[in-house]
Amino acid sequence: MIRRHALLLGVAAALAPIVPALGQGRTLTPEEQQLITEINTHNSAIRTMVGRFLQIDTNGGRTEGTFFLERPDKVRFRYNPPSREEIVSVGRGFYVLNRQEETYYAYPQDTIPLRQFLGDQINLLNANVIDITTSDGYMAITIIDETVAGTVQVSLIFDVETKDLAQWSLVEPSGAELTFSLYDVEQGVEIPRSYFSIPATYKGVDPATR
DSSP states (O other), X not given: OOOHHHHXXXXXHHHOOOOSSOTTSOXXXXXXXXXHHHHHHHHHTOOEEEEXXXXXXXXXXXXXXXXXXXXXXXXXXXXXXXXXXXXXXXXXXXXXXXXXXXXXXXXXXXXXXXXXXXXXXXXXXXXXXXXXXXXXXXXXXXXXXXXXXXXXXXXXXXXXXXXXXXXXXXXXXXXXXXXXXXXXXXXXXXOOGGGGSOOTTOEEEOGGGO
């Protein structure tokens, strides 16, 4: 069983640094600012993206699956069997679906930082950057972010040449670590609208009805 809380924390924190000022972070060099600006521009221009992912937790547990992203406000992470879970955003909130039980658990959209990544614009220069390293053609941007669960530290890893997000890792408030790698990614792919919906047969708690 996938840990529901860790999934949302990992996805949200890694993709959406929203702390409004550098604050505790360090001063960026002009070269770093320029590269981050290019990363912002490139990723903001990606309207749809599909691919595969590999998630590794603190204990070395490995979970794979596929993801579908469409801006604005839509994303789906589908975990391979034996997991029965998926994470879906349909614009109103984030839903953890259980395919076997046909149930879902909802998180209000405004409590999940991922909404920032799913919007039209991404701006990592507004994140609380505490470290930047470049090695072997990749840039790692480490930030501190406040989430609904507490403070997390996230390292976003981008391909310096393509500016694509390749991986992120995070340290949860509990000290547990989670790494999420993307591969076989395609951009500009048409995604069926049904991928960003919840079957009418599923039962759960909808934030819109609270």
